[in-house]
Amino acid sequence: MFGWEFPPHIAGGLGTACYGLTKGLAHHNVEVLFVMPKASQDEDQRYVNIIDASNIEVDPRYTHLKIFDKQVSFIEVHSQMVPYIGMNEYYKIVDQLESGLFQEESGGKVRKYHFSGKYTENLMTEVEEYAIVAAEIASKYEFDIIHAHDWLTYKAGIAAQKVSGKPLVVHMHATEYDRSGEHRINDLVYGLEKYGMMEADAVCAVSDLTRKTVIEKYGIPAEKVYTLHNAVEPTGKQIDRGKFVKEKIVTFLGRVTFQKGPEYFVESAKKVLEKDPNVRFVLAGDGDLMPKVIEHVAELGISDRFHFTGFLKGSDIDTMFGMSDVYVMPSISEPFGISPLEAMSASVPVVISKQSGVAEVLTHAIKVDFWDVDAMADAIYGILHYPALANFFSVKGKEDVDNLKWDHVAEKLIAIYNHLRKP
Amino acid sequence: MRKICIHFQVIQPHLLRTYRFFDINQNHNYFDDYQNNYLINRLANRCYIPANKMLLELIQKHKDRLFLSFSISGSTIKLFQDYCPEVLEGFKALVATGNVEITGSTYTHSLASLNNKTSFMEQVKLQENYLKDVFQVLPKTFCNTELIYSDEIGEWLYEAGYNVVLTEGARHLLGWKSPSFLYCNPYETELKLVLRNYQLCDDVTLRFNDTGWDQYPLTAEKFIGFMKSIPTEAQLLNLFWDYETMGVLQPEETGIFNFYKAFLEQICVSDEYQLITPQCITELEIPSSTLHAPWAISCSGDEKDTNEWLGNELQQEAFEQLFKLEELYLKSDNPEAKLAWLRLQNAFHFNFMSTKWFPKQAVKKIFDVYSSPYQAFINYMNVLNDIKIQLESSQSESTKQKSKYIKSEL
Numbered sequence: 001m002f003g004w005e006f007p008p009h010i011a012g013g014l015g016t017a018c019y020g021l022t023k024g025l026a027h028h029n030v031e032v033l034f035v036m037p038k039a040s041q042d043e044d045q046r047y048v049n050i051i052d053a054s055n056i057e058v059d060p061r062y063t064h065l066k067i068f069d070k071q072v073s074f075i076e077v078h079s080q081m082v083p084y085i086g087m088n089e090y091y092k093i094v095d096q097l098e099s100g101l102f103q104e105e106s107g108g109k110v111r112k113y114h115f116s117g118k119y120t121e122n123l124m125t126e127v128e129e130y131a132i133v134a135a136e137i138a139s140k141y142e143f144d145i146i147h148a149h150d151w152l153t154y155k156a157g158i159a160a161q162k163v164s165g166k167p168l169v170v171h172m173h174a175t176e177y178d179r180s181g182e183h184r185i186n187d188l189v190y191g192l193e194k195y196g197m198m199e200a201d202a203v204c205a206v207s208d209l210t211r212k213t214v215i216e217k218y219g220i221p222a223e224k225v226y227t228l229h230n231a232v233e234p235t236g237k238q239i240d241r242g243k244f245v246k247e248k249i250v251t252f253l254g255r256v257t258f259q260k261g262p263e264y265f266v267e268s269a270k271k272v273l274e275k276d277p278n279v280r281f282v283l284a285g286d287g288d289l290m291p292k293v294i295e296h297v298a299e300l301g302i303s304d305r306f307h308f309t310g311f312l313k314g315s316d317i318d319t320m321f322g323m324s325d326v327y328v329m330p331s332i333s334e335p336f337g338i339s340p341l342e343a344m345s346a347s348v349p350v351v352i353s354k355q356s357g358v359a360e361v362l363t364h365a366i367k368v369d370f371w372d373v374d375a376m377a378d379a380i381y382g383i384l385h386y387p388a389l390a391n392f393f394s395v396k397g398k399e400d401v402d403n404l405k406w407d408h409v410a411e412k413l414i415a416i417y418n419h420l421r422k423p
Numbered sequence: 424m425r426k427i428c429i430h431f432q433v434i435q436p437h438l439l440r441t442y443r444f445f446d447i448n449q450n451h452n453y454f455d456d457y458q459n460n461y462l463i464n465r466l467a468n469r470c471y472i473p474a475n476k477m478l479l480e481l482i483q484k485h486k487d488r489l490f491l492s493f494s495i496s497g498s499t500i501k502l503f504q505d506y507c508p509e510v511l512e513g514f515k516a517l518v519a520t521g522n523v524e525i526t527g528s529t530y531t532h533s534l535a536s537l538n539n540k541t542s543f544m545e546q547v548k549l550q551e552n553y554l555k556d557v558f559q560v561l562p563k564t565f566c567n568t569e570l571i572y573s574d575e576i577g578e579w580l581y582e583a584g585y586n587v588v589l590t591e592g593a594r595h596l597l598g599w600k601s602p603s604f605l606y607c608n609p610y611e612t613e614l615k616l617v618l619r620n621y622q623l624c625d626d627v628t629l630r631f632n633d634t635g636w637d638q639y640p641l642t643a644e645k646f647i648g649f650m651k652s653i654p655t656e657a658q659l660l661n662l663f664w665d666y667e668t669m670g671v672l673q674p675e676e677t678g679i680f681n682f683y684k685a686f687l688e689q690i691c692v693s694d695e696y697q698l699i700t701p702q703c704i705t706e707l708e709i710p711s712s713t714l715h716a717p718w719a720i721s722c723s724g725d726e727k728d729t730n731e732w733l734g735n736e737l738q739q740e741a742f743e744q745l746f747k748l749e750e751l752y753l754k755s756d757n758p759e760a761k762l763a764w765l766r767l768q769n770a771f772h773f774n775f776m777s778t779k780w781f782p783k784q785a786v787k788k789i790f791d792v793y794s795s796p797y798q799a800f801i802n803y804m805n806v807l808n809d810i811k812i813q814l815e816s817s818q819s820e821s822t823k824q825k826s827k828y829i830k831s832e833l
Contacts, residue, residue, distance in 0.1 A: 040454030275445055366797050374443055381444040382801030387798055396778070 002134060002146070002153035002160070007203045014173050016338055017206075018149055020233045024410030030417075033141055035156070036132060124188065131155040138163040145417050149370040151189055154196025163269075167201040167420040170226075173340060175204075175213050178259055193219045201420050204228040204413070206336035207357020226416055229361050231404040232341040239346040243323035247280045248384045250323040253312065253339055254331075256287030261330035261353065261370045266293060268328070270300045271377035272384075279305065279384060284320055286311040321346035325390065326383045330370045331356050340365065344401045348395035351379045361404060364396040424758035425650075426659050426703060427452045428617060430589055431666040432566065433495040433514075434532050435463055435502055436771035438792055442802055447809045453763050455608045455754065458792070465512045471669035475513030477684060480510060482522045485691040490522050493666070494566040494589075497530035497553045498766060499797045518558050524700035525554060527562035527585060528537070533756035534732055536567055536576045537719060538746045543576070543650070546765070547583055552729035564701040568770050570619065570663070570722040571729065573788070574715060577608040577616070585614065587701045589663060592618035593720045603657030605704060606714035615705055616714055619663045619722065623649060628668045632677040640678075644687035647693075658708060663722075679832035724779070737800045741776060744804070748811055757817035763810050 001022065005015035055284045081313035096152055133154030138146075147169045148157030148392045154170055161168040176190045197218055203225045205211035208253055209228045243249060250272070262283060269281040274384045283293065283306070290308075297306045321327070327343035327350045330372050341358065343350050344365070353370035367385075368375040383390050440455035461685040483491045495514065503511040517523045529535060530549040535542040549566075554560055565580050572590035580588055592602025600606075602618035626649065630636045636818040638645065650660055664670065692698045699707070723731040733739055745767055752764050776796045791801040 161702075261709065271445060275447075363795075364797075366801075367794060374445075375441075377445070378443045378801060378805070379798070382797075384803050385444070386740070386801065388736050389797065392736050393797075 001032050002148040003034060003036050003050040004150065004152055006036055007230040014150060016233065017173060017336075019212075020231055020406035021410060023233070024231070024406035024408075027407055028410050028414055030410070030414060031141060033137075033138060035134065037126070059390070060183055065415060081178050095200055105368060127155050127192070131159040135159040135163045144421060145169060146170060146199075149195065151176075151193045151196060152341060154192055154199075157196065158199045161199065168199065169204060169416065169420070170196045170200040172206065172210055172214055172335065173205045174335045175210060177213055177217055178210075178335050179257075181258055181332070188366075190218075194220075196274070198226070202226060202415070202416055206230055207360050209355070209357045209360070210335040216348070218375045226412075226418075228409060229357070229404070230338055230341075230402050231334045231406040231409045232338065232345060234345070234402070238320050238337050239322045240345075241322050245280060247278050248325040249280050249282060249321060249323050250326045250328060250380055250384070251282045251284060251343075252330070253284040253317065253327050253343075254344065255291045255338065256283065256285050256293055259260070259331060259333055260285075260287070261332045262287075262289055263296060264330040264332075264370055264373055265328055265378065266296050266300065266302075266306070267373040268330075268377040268380060269306055270302055271373060272380050273302050273305055275381065276384070277305065278389045281306045282320070282324075282389060284312045284317075317342070318346070321348050324348045326351060326380050328358060328376065328380065329353060329358075330376060332370050334358065341401050341404065347394040347398055349383045349390050349397060351376060351383070362400055364393060364400045383409070424696060425655070425657075426699050426704065426707065427650075427660065427696050428492070428661045428699055428701055430492045430494070430526070430566065430663040430701070431500050432528075432663065433666045434495060434568075435466065435496075436532060436769045437498055437502070438462070439772070439806055440800055442805045444805050444808075447805060448812050451759065451763075451809060451813060453806045453809070453833060454766070460506045461504060462703060463506045463510075466671060467503075469675065470667050471507075471510045472513065472555060473680065473732060474666065474683075475510070475676075477518060477680060479513070479516055479520070481684065481687055481691075482517070482520045485688070486520070486522070487677075489687060490524075490700045491517075492524040492526055492564065492700050493517070494526045496528055496532045496648060496768065497550050498532060500553060500557055504657050506598070511527060515558065515562045518560065522700075524564065524702055525558050526564040526566045526589065526701065527551060527554070528566050529568050529768075531765045532568050532771065533747075533765065534571070534742065534770050534773060535566060536571050536573075536579075536769055537729060537733065538705060538714050538742075538749075540579050541766075544583060546768070547580070551555045555696070558595050561662070564589065569720055569732075572616075572716055572721075573719040574608060574610060574717060576719070577614050580612055581611040581614040582607065586705055587615045587617060589617050589619070589661075589701060590672040590716075591720055591722045592620055592661070593725055595727065596716055596720055597603045597713065600712070600714075600741040601657050602661065602807070603653055603659050604711040605659060605708040605711060608712040609713040609715050612710070612713065615708075615710060617659070617661050618714075619661050620653075621722065623660070623753055624662055624664055627679075627682070628664060628672055631673045631679060631682070634735075636658075636825070638680055640684065643682055643689055646682075646686055650696075659704070731777055731779060732770050735776070735778050736797075737778075737796065738773050738776045741773065741803055741807070744807055748814055751814035751818065753812070754819055755814045755817045756819045757813055758811050760813035760817060763806070764814065767807060767810065769803060772799070772803055776803065 003018045007015050007019050019347055022034060042370050070378050140162035144166060146157050146160045146166055147155050149171045150173050157168050157170060176185050176193060178184060197214065197220045203214060203220055205214050207229060208227050211225050215222045215301055250263060255259045257264050265283065272279055294308065296378050297303055321343055327340060328346045329337055329340050329350065329352045329355050331337060332355060334353065336357040340350045340352050349366060351366045354367045355370050359367045366379040437454045438455055438458050442453055500511065518525060527547060528550055529546040530553065531546065533546045533547045551561065556563060563585055565585045566589040567576065570589065570591045572588060602620050606616040606618065608614040608616065628639060631641050633639055660675055669679055669683060690698060719729050720727050721729055734741055748764060752761055755761055774795050776799045778796050
């Protein structure tokens with residue numbers, strides 16, 4: 001399996017999804033060899049068994065990790081690339097690296113990349129390099145299926161497919177249409193996505209919505225495109241309900257980018273606050289639209305009730321959910337969207353856009369069109385003011401989420417694998 | 424000769440428009456006039472107009488044999504008056520034949536009987552006044568919203584002058600008994616209970632066009648055959664249908680009109696069967712026993728209980744908040760707000776909030792108005808909040824003791 005991230009170092013839902021999927025596969029006795037560009041060696045310590053690289057006869061650049069009782073292994077290919085992002089954000093992160101905002105770890109024999117200003121070339125160079133490494137891995141390991149997650153890994157997947165002759169599954173967690181919108185498509189990315197899907201023996205799409213995009217916008221034959229909805233990993237942790245302010249809290253949590261529709265959140269906040277000033281809105285996350293959103297909030301004159309937390313992770317997210325009375329995901333185009341599931345498992349009622357894949361699997365959530373800020377504001381207001389509704393959601397929403405298990409997803413995936421393995 | 428009592432219910436709601444929280448205390452137009460107009464006309468074209476025409480022709484042909492009864496809620500009559508008066512003329516023509524009995528019902532297809540006597544009686548009396556205005560009749564038979572009935576509701580109705588109640592032949596109530604006998608209320612034995620044979624009714628409503636059903640296709644002969652298989656000691660057969668079964672629940676293409684026509688004609692010429700109206704039953708039959716209904720029953724689902732409308736916390740909350748306003752209603756002199764409050768009691772609104780068979784459910788498929796029970800609940804509560812404000816701001820001084828019942832022309 002070729003991926004780009006794995007918990008806890010994740011930038012989007014991709015790492016979480018890969019983790020859940022591999023765990024689900026492990027429960028069904030499918031061994032997974034998980035290759036990622038750069039492992040931080042602290043991937044989910046409950047399962048990860050870090051094996052000394054010297055035990056494995058591979059290029060010294062690679063670190064070999066084993067998790068899930070030797071069923072999933074990690075191979076590190078050093079990289080600064082952050083998955084699940086478009087080119088714009090990639091540039092931004094690289095900028096931050098250059099400016100010294102992020103400290104790049106280095107140690108042992110890991111190789112460093114030097115970004116010289118020609119970022120486009122570097123990104124594609126890494127994709128190429130990843131493919132070379134993939135070919136090497138494919139020649140050394142025994143496996144039956146190749147499974148590549150998102151466009152950055154598709155070349156690697158194809159390389160492995162060519163070397164080994166094994167069937168290739170590519171997994172569309174997002175499409176370039178979701179990331180950039182209809183009119184700002186990056187041709188390189190689109191090309192890679194299409195190339196990967198055309199070469200693949202099967203394409204997994206995370207929702208019917210994504211499946212439709214793949215078929216209609218990329219021209220992929222429908223018969224090899226399967227919908228494989230994401231699930232949610234039961235955390236088992238108890239999230240404490242508690243807050244520091246007396247007002248109700250409405251939360252947006254996600255990257256502040258075009259795709260996530262943060263501006264619609266701001267607009268509906270304005271509508272709710274006009275009627276009821278005793279509400280606080282929190283926008284948790286960071287992204288390229290941030291300055292625009294902050295300006296917008298100031299312009300509407302609701303800054304005193306609208307708060308920005310910046311990027312949150314780990315326990316901060318749990319604390320945020322613990323404080324929230326409503327979680328809103330106004331995404332313009334969301335291939336799946338795993339965070340509402342996390343909110344619901346923390347008993348937070350959710351309002352999600354109909355333009356999200358997750359809407360296909362949830363019943364106990366309010367679904368509105370992302371552009372319909374009236375409906376969104378109304379849903380928020382309803383949950384805040386009609387306690388019967390909020391209570392009902394807390395209970396039913398959690399049940400909803402508890403029924404979405406990675407085990408079931410893995411079962412479906414195994415059926416696809418078995419289908420491909422047949423001559 | 425076995426008696427057959429056929430009853431049709433004609434029930435349509437005033438659907439709410441999308442009413443946002445920022446409309447509260449700003450706008451007081453709660454109903455979706457366009458949608459209500461459109462829907463009632465669609466139903467009229469598919470069902471009411473052709474069905475009324477067919478029944479009128481049959482009655483003219485079998486003047487001394489064909490007897491039927493109808494219940495038409497006040498809300499539905501109002502929709503006819505506002506948007507398709509020719510339908511109402513059709514019903515008036517049917518009533519004028521003298522072969523059609525109009526039964527009492529609630530004014531707005533209300534769930535008030537599940538609240539208390541005051542709110543229920545308000546609905547009953549308003550409907551009586553309305554029926555008097557429109558059809559010049561005073562009903563003695565009662566058909567409650569969704570056939571909801573309990574011993575207590577029976578007592579209220581008897582007190583209000585009714586002697587027959589149509590309700591469901593719910594199996595958990597009957598036990599080994601058959602719905603094909605006449606029963607009476609255990610406390611008011613003068614109140615007769617006419618029970619629906621829902622198996623036979625569902626054969627038409629639900630299964631008429633079900634190709635997977637082993638009895639498909641259903642013909643009038645076959646249906647009469649089912650009736651014959653019921654032991655002959657049973658003197659009665661009670662068939663209550665939603666009128667919309669003809670042409671809407673079962674579209675015209677299925678041959679439903681021909682089925683009803685053939686069925687009614689064959690019954691009319693048969694010497695084994697006699698069609699009668701509910702009021703005739705009381706003259707012809709003596710109840711075979713009392714029937715206890717300590718808890719409310721209805722015609723809903725397999726359970727025949729009230730969970731369809733009050734099964735989840737949202738519905739219970741909405742119901743409670745709704746009837747909390749009763750005192751305000753009684754003392755208010757704002758007719759629009761009062762009428763809106765009555766209309767909010769309509770069982771349809773509670774159907775929309777049901778999560779019983781969520782997400783798929785028959786009634787929601789007909790009225791595709793809300794994308795989820797939650798949107799239905801929020802919208803309903805927004806409207807209710809505004810009605811509350813309107814009622815509160817229109818309280819008349821208690822010294823002027825106003826009539827308890829508002830005029831039905833509202």
